[in-house]
Structures are given as C-alpha cells and as structure tokens.
Amino acid sequence: MKKIIDIAPLVVFVLLVLALFSFLQRDNNQLNSVLIDKNFPEFTLTKLEDEDIILSKSDISHFPAIVNVWATWCITCRVEHPFLLNLKKESKIKIYGLNYKDDRQKALSLLERDGNPFEFSIYDKEGSLAIDLGVYGAPETFLINSDGIIKTRHVGALTPEIWNKKFVIHLK
Amino acid sequence: MKSLFFSIILAISQVIWSVGIQNLDVQKELYPFDTGEEEIRFNKLLDDYRCPKCQSSNLSGSNSPIARDLKIEIYRLVKEGKKDYEITEFLTQRYGDFILYKPPFQPSTYLLWIGPFALLLIAILCVFLVKRSKQKKVSDTDLRALKKKFKSESEKR
Numbered sequence: 072m073k074k075i076i077d078i079a080p081l082v083v084f085v086l087l088v089l090a091l092f093s094f095l096q097r098d099n100n101q102l103n104s105v106l107i108d109k110n111f112p113e114f115t116l117t118k119l120e121d122e123d124i125i126l127s128k129s130d131i132s133h134f135p136a137i138v139n140v141w142a143t144w145c146i147t148c149r150v151e152h153p154f155l156l157n158l159k160k161e162s163k164i165k166i167y168g169l170n171y172k173d174d175r176q177k178a179l180s181l182l183e184r185d186g187n188p189f190e191f192s193i194y195d196k197e198g199s200l201a202i203d204l205g206v207y208g209a210p211e212t213f214l215i216n217s218d219g220i221i222k223t224r225h226v227g228a229l230t231p232e233i234w235n236k237k238f239v240i241h242l243k
Numbered sequence: 244m245k246s247l248f249f250s251i252i253l254a255i256s257q258v259i260w261s262v263g264i265q266n267l268d269v270q271k272e273l274y275p276f277d278t279g280e281e282e283i284r285f286n287k288l289l290d291d292y293r294c295p296k297c298q299s300s301n302l303s304g305s306n307s308p309i310a311r312d313l314k315i316e317i318y319r320l321v322k323e324g325k326k327d328y329e330i331t332e333f334l335t336q337r338y339g340d341f342i343l344y345k346p347p348f349q350p351s352t353y354l355l356w357i358g359p360f361a362l363l364l365i366a367i368l369c370v371f372l373v374k375r376s377k378q379k380k381v382s383d384t385d386l387r388a389l390k391k392k393f394k395s396e397s398e399k400r
Contacts, residue, residue: 076372083365102295105339198312205337207295207309
C-alpha cells in the first residue's frame, strides 16, 4: 500500500504527459464541421458562367454531389484541380463549384485553360454562402448525400487517399 | 552611449504607438457606429471570438481574410441590433464551439473545465497520504526505540 502511494504522483504525471502529448499529435487544421448531418444551407447567388442566372439550393439537384470551394488566388486549389477533373471522368458523382471571393473573369479563364470539373460554379463574391457553410480556408469540399444532407467536409486539397478514407464510405 | 540607446528605444516606441493609434483610427473608419455602446460591444465581441484560420488569436488580433469577413458579419449583426447571444448562436451554428474562446460547460468539455480542479485535488490527496505514511513511519520507529530503551533500562535494574 505504502509503495503504491509513493509512486502514485509519478504515475499520474506520466499519464498526464502521455494524454497531453496525444492531443498534440491531433491535426488541428481539420475542424469538425457543425453542418455534418444537416441540410445544405439556402442561398441566392449568381452563376459564375452567367451573371444573369440566379442560383439557389434547388439547382444542386443531382446527388450524391460534392461542393468544392475554390478560387483562382488559392494555390492549393490548383494542386487539387487534376484530382477533380479525374473524379468527373471516372465517377458518377456530380461536382459543383463554389467560387469563393474571386474575380469572375479570372475564374472563367482558369477553367477554360485548365479544364472545368464542375457542373457549374456558384459565384460567391462576398463569401456569404461560405460563411453559412463555416468555410475558413479554400479549398474545402462538402459531400452531400441523396437526401441533400451534408455527410462530410474536408479542408485542404483532395487526394485519392483522402477521397477513399473520408468520402467513399458515405457513398455506399 | 546610454542616452543614444534610450533615444533609439524612445523613437521605436513612438513609432509603434503611432501605428497603434492609426490602426484604431482605421478600425473606427471601417466600422463606424452611431453609439459608443455599440462600438464597445463590437470590440468586446471581436475579443471573445477565435479566428478559425489562425486559431491562437482572436478576431480582433487577426488580419486573415476569414477574420475580416467575420468582422464584417459581426458588424452587420451589431448594426441590426442583434443581442450578443444571438451573434454567438449565429457563429457557433456555422463554425462550432471552436469559435468561442470560452467554451460552454457540456459533456465534451467536462474534462477541460473540471480537469484542473480534479488534478489539484489529486495532488492534495497525494501530499496528504505521503505525509501521513511518513509520520506513521516516524512514530513506529520512535515507539520501537522507546521500547528498546525501556527494555534495556529494566534489564539494568
């Protein structure tokens, strides 16, 4: 008994250090989205490709779908671009773009030059829909299931590994 | 030499001071309010919300684009006459409790809120137990020594 009491502080200390260390290892850049298992938010914004067309939530009509937040000023989005083009080619999933705080002309010419993986892009000049989605850095990708519910969110460039780990499980 | 050093320090601090004042002026120009009360509330809110991008600074201390957007959003909400709790609700519905520097007391944060007190209690308990076991040891040996002494003295007689 006496021995146990003597080493108890050391054991508690070691456990505490281990616990705190394991928290350090966690990736803080991936915040959990509060919108998971919620409906995609309503919006009224113009289409990137045609400023006379007003889009709303009902225009995202083919599910399952992903909504990808992108911009021409976002370098990581360009890294991700080939993955999205490939996804469009090889998967039945529909990809919708959310062009985030961008210049319409620049965005259109980038899509023309590098290819357009999106059904269309929502033009969110002020970032209002982005705030409703809890976006804090492009690129971000939201998966919407056939009921129009957000199932997962990824911050940062998509890769085949992340796609398989975080998205494919919701598509079955 | 010493005075040169001091005058350099003084010059630098003056520059920093004036830049700070300018920043305040810019903030006043960017987010004009009708009443001082609104302005105080706005500044207090910016201090209490965390920037989701930079994470270790609050909204008022961050110049990242998302912090700027959120400032504009909060400015709009304050101007609309929204209450503090409504603005907090607006932000947590989008960014989660993460945006709060003071997280709410709920099952997922019990450890955070109670942990330090629990640790303090454990520490007090440990000190108490260790001290008591030491005291017991001392009194045990004292007793034995006393007995021995008593025995030897009685043998002498």
